[in-house]
Amino acid sequence: MNDANNIWIVRASYIKEYEIELEFNNGVSGMVDLKDDLDQPVFEPLKDFNYFKGFKLNSWTIEWGNGADFAPEFLYEKVNSTVSWP
Numbered sequence: 001m002n003d004a005n006n007i008w009i010v011r012a013s014y015i016k017e018y019e020i021e022l023e024f025n026n027g028v029s030g031m032v033d034l035k036d037d038l039d040q041p042v043f044e045p046l047k048d049f050n051y052f053k054g055f056k057l058n059s060w061t062i063e064w065g066n067g068a069d070f071a072p073e074f075l076y077e078k079v080n081s082t083v084s085w086p
Contacts, residue, residue, distance in 0.1 A: 007076045008060035014053040018046075020062065022075055030079035034070070042068045 011023040018035035038046050045066050046052045055062045063069035 005073075007072050009057060009062060009072050009075065012055065012057045012062050014055070017049060018052060020055070022062075022079060024072070024076055024079070028076070028079060032075055032078045037070070042066065 006025075008025050009022050010025050011021075011029075013021045015021055015031060017033075018038070019031055019033045021029070021031050023029040034046075034052075037043070046064060046068060051064065055064050058069075061069050061072045061075065
């Protein structure tokens, strides 16, 4: 499955700084670094590492207590852009 339709996150683990290891419902997994994706006002609190690592996994993506989240399709594309295929 190469498209991001009907994609959701089934596992998420904090690594360090703004890096999170993700696994998707189609078996794809990888690391995303979100440090360059925190420009919008809703993401301002996430610039604090302690707040950032407090994300929760809801039924489709990661979210924070202030309501900030990232679309699973966006995260999937970020993971796929860092995966090297043989």
